[in-house]
Amino acid sequence: MNLTLKIWRQKNASDKGKMVDYQISDVSPDMSFLEMLDVLNDQIITKGEEPVAFDHDCREGICGMCSLYINGEAHGPDRGVTTCQLHMRKFKDGDTIYIEPFRAKAFPVIKDLVVDRSAFDRIQHAGGFISVNTSGNTQDANAIPIAKEAADTAMDAATCIGCGACVATCKNSSAMLFVGAKVSQYALLPQGQVEATDRVLNMVKQMDEEGFGNCTNTGACEVECPKGISLENIARMNSEYLKASLKG
């Protein structure tokens, strides 16, 4: 297929940035979206110009490093996948594709399509853990049975890959789905109970300080989440937050 690409180019954080047009031909439908960009970059470098910078690593949808806002959707038109798992068979010959970075106040652009998502790390530093030291003397793993349903629901929340699609999609740039998933994982497990109050208060406080917006229940984040993280996690976080606030 032959495609027209309109790609956001921005030299560095202080550059204003603009959309630039590129033509690409002989794209195979079996290519992944990022492999298509590899081919484009090969052509750009051979011409002596600077390639398009984009984040990527595992290319199998689990590391959460890739991003991209493709034709107005985080991770592009397919559902339940990251950009690295999006394949060109989802596009047609002659299509024009708009490629932009994940945009949010809390995710400043570093270069072209690369953004700084370290705000997510800082939210986790504030409470995304259970305070247990490594010792080799923790109790046996089977000492506390955990109901299968609770363990499975915790696992569903824990599958969040921290890519930031929820933030990029949300009209308020809210990080509630991301934070809700982490709070939920621990809230559902007995190990997480001891620090539950401080955890939710500290993580939400950090989230607000980072400049993420609030949740207005449109549910767009859930639709675009490549891992199908459910809105229930936001509800669970809100209930945890309320409980914690009442306790003080």
Place this chain on the structure above:
Amino acid sequence: MALDSKIPQGPLADKWTKHKNEINLVNPANKRLIDIIVVGTGLAGGSAAATLAELGYNVKAFCFQDSPRRAHSIAAQGGINAAKNYQGDGDSTYRLFYDTVKGGDYRSREANVYRLAEVSANIIDQCVAQGVPFARDYGGLLDNRSFGGVLVSRTFYAKGQTGQQLLLGAYSAMNRQIGRGKIKMYNRHEMLDVVVVDGKARGIIARNLVTGEIERHSAHAVVLGTGGYGNVFFLSTNAMGSNVTAAWKAHKRGAYFANPCYTQIHPTCIPVSGDHQSKLTLMSESLRNDGRIWVPKHIKDVEAIRNKTLKPTQIAEEDRDYYLERRYPAFGNLVPRDVASRAAKERCDAGYGVNATGEAVYLDFAAAIMRYGKEQAHIKGLNENDDSVVKNLGKEVVKAKYGNLFQMYEKIVDENPYETPMMIYPAVHYTMGGIWVDYNLQTTVPGLYAIGEANFSDHGANRLGASALMQGLADGYFVLPYTIGDYLSNDIRTGPISTDTKEFEEAENKVKSELEHLINNKGTKPVDYFHRRLGKIMWNKCGMARNEKGLKEAIKEIAELRAEFWKDVRVPGTANEFNEELAKAGRVADFLELGELFAKDALEREESAGGHFREEHQTEEGEAKRRKEFQFVSAWEYKGEPKDAVLHKEDLKYENIEVKERSYK
């Protein structure tokens, strides 16, 4: 320098306990005066950084990704082994030890492997305490599954995302220490050299990948948890950024590199689809619990499939060759990875490959779907003889077990594996070789440690499934934090290490001049062009089967390609900015050196062992043939060009296991 593995004396089962009791400790007040650099934040690096910080050391951790949570351990799917014997099927520390040594084709170190098996149970306890949501059964206890090369169920898992969950556990432990200020985290930083002062590792040179700035960082000890070098093959299941640079720079500063030719080629990966391909995707070994591997018995069916006039589901049972079950009745589809990969290659070389390129075999779930479906129908009181009811119930069970893998397959191949068998083919996955370390995980450079996949010690010539996660976490949580104290006990009065010394300056200048060289080269071809060509040489001549002629050609071709790279590579932009091509160029430059040493090591090892298969050394049935005179670790010392590397041998002694021909029949 003679190699001293520093294996403690005494009976195998007592060595680790005795060693821990005898080594020196650093008291808590003094730990605050000691700095440790940890490079890499995967399971090994992440767990080590967190544990060292918990103990009170000042840790600086580095990763090239934008967050420590993205290290490639995250992609491990199937599970983690531990000798818990929760299933009551006869598992024990000794059995895990035995299976690992045998699985490694008697090329690993007994004492290290025993220690690994010994601490394996602690890992599960630790992870559960951290809130890792392992799979559980209806009684609320932990569930297990089986992996290749063993006869018990000892693999713990979290759906098909076990690596992700374990890494997020280690990441959470790191986050706690980052929040306390005990770990200073450097994201988007790449280590480009080790600094050695008075014979001891005292710091690193790192490049800030956002600004391009070259930075000096000092410490009393340096730990490398920087993973494997599978990307020397260009196409592998590794992440795009996975590289050998940190390990290779350490090698150039005096760390011996052990067994570089031991590579794991994983049997179940999605086959290559075209020249544009940038990486290969693994389908977890856990699928072999329920999937049956086969190719058609008759060439006419193979041809019909390739012509798309026949579907695999239309081939009758008696016309299918379940070749693993046929050749290895005892272990069947669950033979170790090296055996399964070679068997797939044997069938495809004989012309039975089932896709257009002739390089694919089937992994079929139809039997498992019906088996589980019947069980569910029975439990639910439904008609066990109604195929459509049974099939739907069975699909639900398979989906619960492997749903994410099936989805991944469907997205890539555009076929529904619930309805038609998966197509799979072997691909480069893991490297058993790595930096040589002693029992304390210290390299041949004092104060420089290597953990996880970056070292060589535990998996011999072939790693068993679900053992990489075990080793990474064992090293990071339970081994290194003890052994490093013994070394650091001599540093309690040293005080902070200055970066304002001639050693740091020399290393920094070297790094800068190499980067400038790449930028100013202004050749004609992008970095990937050279990387792809290197990968082709490696795959064709140092891949699943190797021979003297091919290896000699590979050595020559890699050296020529390296010269061409330095002459003709084009790296756009400057060194003082975010420049992915520059980072890539540095990594490929190192792969071009390692690749040659790899081929040299494979040439010198005139035997077949595990993942290293020399065509000259096989049994009449085509199985790998070990040779007694090669019962040693090859540790290579850097002497300039890879061809000049000097071989040191560490003899492997088996006092607790009888070395036999490895049989899975």
